[in-house]
Amino acid sequence: MIELLVISRLLEYPDAALWQHQDEVFEALASSAKLDKEDAQKLGVFLRDLTAQDLLDVQANYSELFDRGRATSLLLFEHVHGESRDRGQAMVDLMNQYEQHGLQLDSRELPDHLPLYLEYLAQLPESEAIGGLQDIAPILALLSARLTQRESRYAVLFDTLLKxxxxxxxxxxxxxxxxxxxxxxxxQALDAVWEEEQVKFFADQGCGESEIAAHQRRFAGAVAPQYLNISNGGER
Known part of the structure; x- marks a missing residue:
C-alpha cells in the first residue's frame, strides 16, 4: 500500500530529500487508489505547506513536537508499556516479526517507531495491513487528539490512518x-521527569544494571527505513 509509505515518509524526521523529491510524493497521492479525493488532497496540502517552509525550521518544530515529552512520542510502545520491562520483550517480538517478512533493521531507530511500523505494514497484503493499523488504532486516536489540541497540522496524518x-x-x-x-x-514537566529518572537510575545501580539501560543498549542499533525510494539523508 503506497499510501502507508507516503504517510510513513511524512512522519519521518524532515530532510532535504523530501524537499527535493516532493513531486514524487504528490504523484503517489494523485494516483492513490485507496484514498478518496478529499483525503488525498488533505495530505497534499500538508506536504505543500510543509515544504513551503525553511527546512531547518521544520526540523526544529518536528523535534519540539515529537521528541519533547512522551505524550506525542512516535514510539508505539511508549504509549503501551512506558518504561516497564515488558517493553523490551515487545521490542524483540516486533523485530522478529519484521525479520520474518524480510525487513532488516540497520539504523538507529527503534522497531516500534511508527514510520518504521508503517513501512512494514506497507509490505503486507492489504487485509493484513489494515489489521495492523487496527491494532494500533487507540494509539493513533490518542496522538491525533493530542496533536489537534496543540493545533499541529500533523494530526491529519493520524486521522487519515484511522480512516x-x-x-x-x-x-x-x-x-x-x-x-x-x-x-x-x-x-517544568521535563525537569520533573529528569529528576524522576535520576532517582530511578541511582536506585537501579544499587541492585545491578538497570533493565531499561540494558534494553536501550540492546536496541541502540535499530534503523530508519527508506521510503518511496527517497534517500533519507537527514541527521538528527
Missing amino acids: MAHSEVDSDKVAEKIADEARDDTP
Missing part, C-alpha cells in the same frame, strides 16, 4: 479524555 483502518475508536471520547491532560513538554 484507512476503518477504526471504530470514538475520537470524540478520546478528545474528551485528554481535554484536561497536563502537557508533559513544558520545561
Whole structure:
C-alpha cells in the first residue's frame, strides 16, 4: 500500500530529500487508489505547506513536537508499556516479526517507531495491513487528539490512518479524555521527569544494571527505513 509509505515518509524526521523529491510524493497521492479525493488532497496540502517552509525550521518544530515529552512520542510502545520491562520483550517480538517478512533493521531507530511500523505494514497484503493499523488504532486516536489540541497540522496524518483502518475508536471520547491532560513538554514537566529518572537510575545501580539501560543498549542499533525510494539523508 503506497499510501502507508507516503504517510510513513511524512512522519519521518524532515530532510532535504523530501524537499527535493516532493513531486514524487504528490504523484503517489494523485494516483492513490485507496484514498478518496478529499483525503488525498488533505495530505497534499500538508506536504505543500510543509515544504513551503525553511527546512531547518521544520526540523526544529518536528523535534519540539515529537521528541519533547512522551505524550506525542512516535514510539508505539511508549504509549503501551512506558518504561516497564515488558517493553523490551515487545521490542524483540516486533523485530522478529519484521525479520520474518524480510525487513532488516540497520539504523538507529527503534522497531516500534511508527514510520518504521508503517513501512512494514506497507509490505503486507492489504487485509493484513489494515489489521495492523487496527491494532494500533487507540494509539493513533490518542496522538491525533493530542496533536489537534496543540493545533499541529500533523494530526491529519493520524486521522487519515484511522480512516484507512476503518477504526471504530470514538475520537470524540478520546478528545474528551485528554481535554484536561497536563502537557508533559513544558520545561517544568521535563525537569520533573529528569529528576524522576535520576532517582530511578541511582536506585537501579544499587541492585545491578538497570533493565531499561540494558534494553536501550540492546536496541541502540535499530534503523530508519527508506521510503518511496527517497534517500533519507537527514541527521538528527
